[in-house]
């Protein structure tokens with residue numbers, strides 16, 4: 356079990372695709388099963404650029420974490436929905452910039468947790484929490500002694516809010532981000548992005564496919580103006596809320612003519 360993990364030990368369901376394993380396949384990973392791959396192929400049939408978007412999202416996560424450590428001097432990260440990537444995880448990126456950086460990962464996919472157990476057991480500056488990302492009180496309790504609550508913490512919501520359904524109550528994605536932001540020390544940050552589309556047909560088709568594939572464990576493709584709600588009351592860092600390919604790119608981003616037109620990952624970084 357990884358450092359600090361609170362296990363609820365559910366079995367891995369190999370027959371129902373999971374968002375974590377589908378994302379892993381889209382990123383070229385091997386921690387997935389045939390039903391995950393089949394669902395991804397169907398998804399590619401609706402939105403052929405989804406693989407490019409997964410890579411763009413992962414690159415944004417890496418840049419945001421690196422810039423938060425190097426420029427904003429943040430050394431504590433709380434990643435909601437950590438996923439399965441085999442390299443350049445948040446602790447690897449953050450600890451390259453500052454070896455003392457601490458990362459708490461939250462996920463509820465048993466395969467993600469099994470993966471974490473095998474890769475993180477020797478890193479005392481990393482903890483793994485087996486919880487639904489919306490269980491804020493329990494997550495804060497689990498991290499109470501892990502983080503220094505007098506110092507800023509960056510709460511990460513990268514490609515996870517699209518996995519959450521609208522509920523109109525405190526389980527709603529916008530309510531979740533607001534609640535977490537309100538519980539962080541002064542000078543903390545929120546990083547968030549999610550899948551958006553201007554095309555209602557694409558929004559409907561992707562949402563339906565993902566809901567059916569994952570046995571209703573998915574949320575919704577949204578519109579960019581809905582992402583703005585996640586950041587209400589926060590001071591958004593330049594360049595603002597954007598196609599994340601444009602969020603402080605290390606190299607010139609692809610011209611608009613070569614970008615995905617069906618869907619985009621939209622988001623940014625804000626100070627709470």
Ligand SMILES: C[S@@+](CC[C@H](N)C(=O)[O-])C[C@H]1O[C@@H](n2cnc3c(N)ncnc32)[C@H](O)[C@@H]1O
Pocket residue numbers: 374375378412413416435436437438439440461462463464467486487488489512513514515518519
């Ligand atoms: C698409 S992956 C994103 C992974 C990572 N944030 C990244 O950007 O590479 C979404 C992750 O969120 C997790 N997830 C989705 N809904 C969740 C929930 N309600 N509670 C906990 N984890 C959740 C999935 O298991 C998956 O690992």
